[in-house]
Amino acid sequence: MTLTPSPAERVQALRDQINEHNHRYYVLDEPSVPDAEYDRLFNELKRLEAENPDLILPDSPTQRVGGAPLSAFGTVAHDVPMLSLGNAFEEQDMLDFDRRVREGLDSPVDAEQIEYCCEPKLDGLAVSLLYEDGLLTRGATRGDGTTGEDITANVRTIRNIPLRLRGEGWPRVLEVRGEVYMTKAGFEQLNERQRETGGKTFANPRNAAAGSLRQLDSNITANRPLEFCCYGIGRFEGELPRTQVGILEALRGWGLMISRELKLVSGVEGCLEYYRDLGERRADLTYEIDGVVFKVNDLGYQRELGFRSREPRWAIAHKFPASEELTELLDVEFQ
Numbered sequence: 001m002t003l004t005p006s007p008a009e010r011v012q013a014l015r016d017q018i019n020e021h022n023h024r025y026y027v028l029d030e031p032s033v034p035d036a037e038y039d040r041l042f043n044e045l046k047r048l049e050a051e052n053p054d055l056i057l058p059d060s061p062t063q064r065v066g067g068a069p070l071s072a073f074g075t076v077a078h079d080v081p082m083l084s085l086g087n088a089f090e091e092q093d094m095l096d097f098d099r100r101v102r103e104g105l106d107s108p109v110d111a112e113q114i115e116y117c118c119e120p121k122l123d124g125l126a127v128s129l130l131y132e133d134g135l136l137t138r139g140a141t142r143g144d145g146t147t148g149e150d151i152t153a154n155v156r157t158i159r160n161i162p163l164r165l166r167g168e169g170w171p172r173v174l175e176v177r178g179e180v181y182m183t184k185a186g187f188e189q190l191n192e193r194q195r196e197t198g199g200k201t202f203a204n205p206r207n208a209a210a211g212s213l214r215q216l217d218s219n220i221t222a223n224r225p226l227e228f229c230c231y232g233i234g235r236f237e238g239e240l241p242r243t244q245v246g247i248l249e250a251l252r253g254w255g256l257m258i259s260r261e262l263k264l265v266s267g268v269e270g271c272l273e274y275y276r277d278l279g280e281r282r283a284d285l286t287y288e289i290d291g292v293v294f295k296v297n298d299l300g301y302q303r304e305l306g307f308r309s310r311e312p313r314w315a316i317a318h319k320f321p322a323s324e325e326l327t328e329l330l331d332v333e334f335q
C-alpha cells in the first residue's frame with residue numbers, strides 16, 4: 001500500500017522532475033517528455049503551491065515569471081570589470097596577437113605553441129549572473145564595464161539559465177558571464193508576432209535581445225525567445241579549474257549552457273583553421289555571430305598577461321568582414 005505523499009513531498013518531487021526536464025530540454029537540447037506531460041506536472045506544482053504558499057521557494061520553476069513591472073533598473077557595480085575584446089581583422093593581426101602573447105609571458109616562449117580555447121563570438125548582450133550558495137541571486141548587463149543595470153527579474157525568465165546550480169563542487173560565490181542572444185528562428189518568429197499584434201519589429205537578433213532584456217516588465221521578457229550561453233567567469237570564492245576549457249566544462253556540469261562549437265587548438269595556425277572552418281559554416285549556424293573568440297587556455301598565462309587599459313592581452317576577437325546591411329549601421333548599443 002503506497003502512502004499518499006504530503007504536499008511538501010509532492011511539491012519537491014514535482015520540482016525535481018520539472019527541473020530535470022528543463023535541463024534536458026533547454027540546456028542539453030534533448031526533450032525528455034511530451035509537452036502535454038510537462039504542462040501537467042507544471043500545473044500540478046502551481047496548484048499545490050497556490051494551496052500551500054509556505055512551500056514556495058525562490059528556485060521553484062514556477063518562480064521564473066511574475067513580479068510587478070519595475071519603475072527603473074537598479075545599478076550593479078562589477079567587482080571584476082566586464083571588459084570588451086580587442087579585434088583582429090586580418091590574418092597578420094592574429095599572428096601579431098600570438099607573438100604578443102608568447103613575448104608577454106613572464107618566461108617568453110618562442111617555438112612552443114600556445115594552447116588557445118576557441119568559440120564563436122555570439123552577437124547578443126554580455127550579461128553577468130551571480131550565484132551564491134548555488135542560487136541565482138542577481139543578473140546584470142555589462143553597462144560601461146564597471147557599472148551595469150540590475151536585470152535580475154528579466155534573466156530569471158530565460159529558461160536555459162538555472163535558478164539553482166546542478167551537481168556539486170561549485171564555489172560558494174560564482175559570477176558567470178556570457179551572452180544573452182536570440183536564435184535566427186526565434187528572431188523571425190518574434191518579428192512575425194510583432195507585425196501581427198502591431199508591436200515594434202527589430203532590425204536584427206542582437207537588437208531584439210537588447211530590447212527584450214531592457215523591458216521593465218519581466219512578463220514581456222518571459223515571452224521573448226532569449227537564450228544564454230556562458231563564456232567565462234568574473235568574481236568567485238572557492239576553487240576553479242586551471243584552464244579556460246576546464247572552467248567552461250565545469251560550468252556545463254553545473255547546468256549552464258556553453259557553446260557546442262568550443263574547441264581547444266594548438267598555436268595560431270590552429271586558430272586560423274578554426275576561423276576558416278567557422279566562417280564556412282556561419283550561414284548554417286542557428287544563431288548570428290560576428291567573429292570567433294580565441295583565449296589563452298592556461299589561466300596562469302592569462303594572469304601573467306593581464307589586461308591592457310580596457311582589453312585583455314590574453315584574448316582577441318577575430319571578426320568576419322562586416323556585411324554592408326543598413327542594420328549594422330543602425331545597431332543601437334545597449335549600455
Ligand SMILES: NC(=O)c1cnc(OC2CCCC2)nc1N
Nearest residue numbers: 083120121122179231293312315
Ligand atoms: N560575444 C561572445 O561570444 C564573447 C564575448 N566575450 C568573450 O570573452 C571576453 C570577455 C572579457 C574577456 C574575454 N567571449 C565570448 N565568447
